[in-house]
Amino acid sequence: MGVSMQSIALATVLAVLTTWAWRAVNWVWLRPKRLERLLRQQGLSGKSYTFLVGDLKENLRMLKEAKSKPIAVSDDIKPRLLPFLHQSFQTYGKYSFTWMGPTPRVNITNPEQIKEVFSKIYDYPKPASNPLVKLLADGLANHEGEKWARHRKIINPAFHMEKLKLMLPAFYLSCTEMVDRWEKSVLEERSCEVDAWVDLQNLTRDVISRTAFGSSFEEGKRIFELQEEQALLAIKALQSVYIPGWRFVPTKMNRRMKNINKEVQAVLMDIIRRRVKAISAGDAAGDDLLGLLLESNMKENVGMSLHDVIEECKLFYFAGQETTSVLLVWTMVLLSVHPDWQARAREEVLKTFGSRKPDFDGLSHLKIVTMILNEVLRLYPPAIVMARKVPKETKLGKLTLPAGVQLSMSTLLIHHDKELWGEDAEEFKPERFAEGVSNATKNQVCFFPFGWGPRTCVGQNFAMIEAKMALAMILQQFTFELSPSYAHAPLTIFTLQPQYGVQVILHKAN
Numbered sequence: 001m002g003v004s005m006q007s008i009a010l011a012t013v014l015a016v017l018t019t020w021a022w023r024a025v026n027w028v029w030l031r032p033k034r035l036e037r038l039l040r041q042q043g044l045s046g047k048s049y050t051f052l053v054g055d056l057k058e059n060l061r062m063l064k065e066a067k068s069k070p071i072a073v074s075d076d077i078k079p080r081l082l083p084f085l086h087q088s089f090q091t092y093g094k095y096s097f098t099w100m101g102p103t104p105r106v107n108i109t110n111p112e113q114i115k116e117v118f119s120k121i122y123d124y125p126k127p128a129s130n131p132l133v134k135l136l137a138d139g140l141a142n143h144e145g146e147k148w149a150r151h152r153k154i155i156n157p158a159f160h161m162e163k164l165k166l167m168l169p170a171f172y173l174s175c176t177e178m179v180d181r182w183e184k185s186v187l188e189e190r191s192c193e194v195d196a197w198v199d200l201q202n203l204t205r206d207v208i209s210r211t212a213f214g215s216s217f218e219e220g221k222r223i224f225e226l227q228e229e230q231a232l233l234a235i236k237a238l239q240s241v242y243i244p245g246w247r248f249v250p251t252k253m254n255r256r257m258k259n260i261n262k263e264v265q266a267v268l269m270d271i272i273r274r275r276v277k278a279i280s281a282g283d284a285a286g287d288d289l290l291g292l293l294l295e296s297n298m299k300e301n302v303g304m305s306l307h308d309v310i311e312e313c314k315l316f317y318f319a320g321q322e323t324t325s326v327l328l329v330w331t332m333v334l335l336s337v338h339p340d341w342q343a344r345a346r347e348e349v350l351k352t353f354g355s356r357k358p359d360f361d362g363l364s365h366l367k368i369v370t371m372i373l374n375e376v377l378r379l380y381p382p383a384i385v386m387a388r389k390v391p392k393e394t395k396l397g398k399l400t401l402p403a404g405v406q407l408s409m410s411t412l413l414i415h416h417d418k419e420l421w422g423e424d425a426e427e428f429k430p431e432r433f434a435e436g437v438s439n440a441t442k443n444q445v446c447f448f449p450f451g452w453g454p455r456t457c458v459g460q461n462f463a464m465i466e467a468k469m470a471l472a473m474i475l476q477q478f479t480f481e482l483s484p485s486y487a488h489a490p491l492t493i494f495t496l497q498p499q500y501g502v503q504v505i506l507h508k509a510n
Contacts, residue, residue: 028052031404032102038402039104045092047099052241054099059084060239067499070487073337076426077490081384081412089413098408101241105387105408106401109417111444113397114409117388118445118453121148124388127406131247132237132254135261136230139308139315140458152458154300155312158292159458164465165360166287170210171469172357178203179473186478186508193483195501200328200470204321207466212316213271214288220317223267227318230260231494268310289316322495323382323450324463328470329502330380331373334428336482336504341430345369346475346509355476363468371430373467374437377449378421379428382495384412386451411448412496420446478506 032049039046047055062083071080078086085107088098094109108114117124125144134142140151157163178199185192209220233253247254275290285291293312297303304312335342348368353359388407393400401407418425420441421432432440441447450457457463474480482504489499 028102032099032104035104035402035404039097039106039405042399044095044097044106044399046088046097046104049099049102049104052102054101054103054241055084056099056101056239056241059098062087067489067491070489070500073333073482073488075488076416077380078412078416081490081492081496082410085385085408085410085413097405100406103404103406105406106399108396108407108409109414110397111420111446113399114414114448115445115452116396117407117409118448118451118455121454123394124390124407127387127389130234130237130242132242132257133234135257136227136234137311137314137318139312141315141319148455150300150302151304151308151312154296154304155293155458157296158289159462161461163287163292164461167211167462168360168465168469170288171207171466172473174203174206174210175470175473177206178470179477182506183477183508186506191505191507193485193503193505196332196480196504197325197329197498197501200332201321201325203470204325204328204466207324208317208320210288211462212289212313212320213275214286214291215271223264223317224321226260226264227314230257230264231318233257233260235493264314265310268313269306272306272309272313318494319457320459320462323457323459324466324470326380326382326495326497327373327376327463327467329498330496331376331467331471332474332480332504333482333488333498333502334376334379335372336480338428339479339481341368341372341428342475342479345372345471346479349472349475353472353476358469358472360465363465363472366468366472367434368430369468369471371433373464373471374433374440374447375428375430378415378447379426380490380496381411381415381449383449384492384496385410386448409448414446415449417446420444475509477509479509480504480506 028051032054036046036049050057066080066083071077085098088096089107094107097104097106099105108117122145126142129138129142140148140155143151182192182194182199185194205220205224209215213220233256236253237257272290272294275286275294279285279291279294285295290313293309297309335345345368348366349358352362352366386409388409390401390403390405390407392403394403395401396407414420416425437447445452450460450463482502486503487500491497491499
């Protein structure tokens with residue numbers, strides 16, 4: 001009997017080990033090779049699959065080399081930001097694929113196909129995030145299906161134009177603090193050098209603290225510091241093949257990421273509980289994003305859990321300030337290099353507001369400023385690649401995509417594509433947006449700095465109004481140029497940032 005039980009146990013263990021071994025071999029070799037064969041049969045080209053790592057190792061090597069030295073402002077930024085993908089396009093053409101570890105990524109550059117991918121959100125969901133990366137923020141941007149639809153419905157009211165109008169005083173207050181500080185420095189020296197990147201980050205952090213939680217930057221400062229560190233660690237996690245279960249291994253990085261997450265959650269939990277308690281006691285929910293979110297959530301039969309609210313707040317904190325700060329900083333770089341456009345924007349702002357406080361209607365009618373911001377978003381999009389997965393065999397145009405592949409839509413490469421934008425695609429020409437986005441794109445989906453379709457970034461209008469307010473107030477008071485100490489070095493840390501800051505010289509505008 002004992003021998004028989006032992007035999008059964010041994011057979012069971014062997015069966016489990018055999019199953020695991022088969023799954024592992026299938027994951028790291030058989031499946032990738034089968035997918036590669038199916039893609040090549042359809043005329044797609046790319047490097048042959050390399051065991052486990054795919055193109056990650058080569059991509060990492062090229063990125064390290066690219067970011068080791070700055071470039072000229074007039075240089076093409078694609079080889080610095082996406083060296084491997086850029087080289088792959090040159091070698092294999094647009095109709096190609098690359099490898100994210102054992103997963104092939106098919107490059108989609110055709111506007112009609114991009115439109116279909118962004119429209120059919122249930123056929124082309126977002127790839128599952130690395131569990132370690134989710135520690136940064138696991139809100140609306142990561143959700144799929146019914147949960148995404150429910151959260152979007154609850155969050156949408158907070159970003160309606162009427163609600164955004166109520167946030168304008170908070171935008172103005174934060175901008176005033178930065179402009180006053182700059183003005184004081186300029187008056188003392190007649191001109192002064194500032195790192196606009198540091199100041200604009202602090203500005204947008206202050207704005208998100210006020211508009212999200214009714215508090216100032218100082219209260220949110222610790223969260224931003226922690227989120228910044230978490231973002232750098234999340235990038236490291238993304239640059240290696242994720243092995244299932246790895247997050248449970250107590251490595252130094254894993255432990256640090258979990259500790260950061262606990263601290264951020266504790267701070268936010270305290271803010272949220274205080275607000276819920278105040279609302280329960282009869283206080284108004286408030287016009288900030290947290291108040292509007294809690295108010296909207298209370299109206300739903302099946303609302304968000306406290307954990308969900310915390311994750312959405314983390315996303316507000318991270319994405320809410322990142323997108324606007326990078327848009328503003330690249331705008332200052334490009335307007336420094338193109339003083340004619342800086343002068344035209346200033347003239348429009350002064351004609352609209354004079355020295356008055358910018359108001360909502362005036363900001364909405366700033367045509368030249370809007371053209372400039374759109375052109376900056378085209379040349380320096382906040383997110384340079386967007387990915388989707390293919391859960392089941394799907395027809396996309398002439399392609400039959402096998403289940404298990406991913407799709408890569410490089411915002412950067414598509415925004416700079418000469419076939420779509422003309423021979424001057426690399427040049428800063430805001431006039432291309434003079435008749436609006438649809439005219440500039442010839443009604444094609446080839447401009448999507450905030451995504452496109454049902455999953456367009458819910459905070460798009462928030463970011464644009466904030467950017468217009470900040471830019472208008474800067475132009476009212478200053479002219480600016482790049483400092484000789486500025487080194488042009490675009491770098492991606494989730495969003496497209498300046499590696500060494502942006503040193504500008506401010507002068508008092510006449």
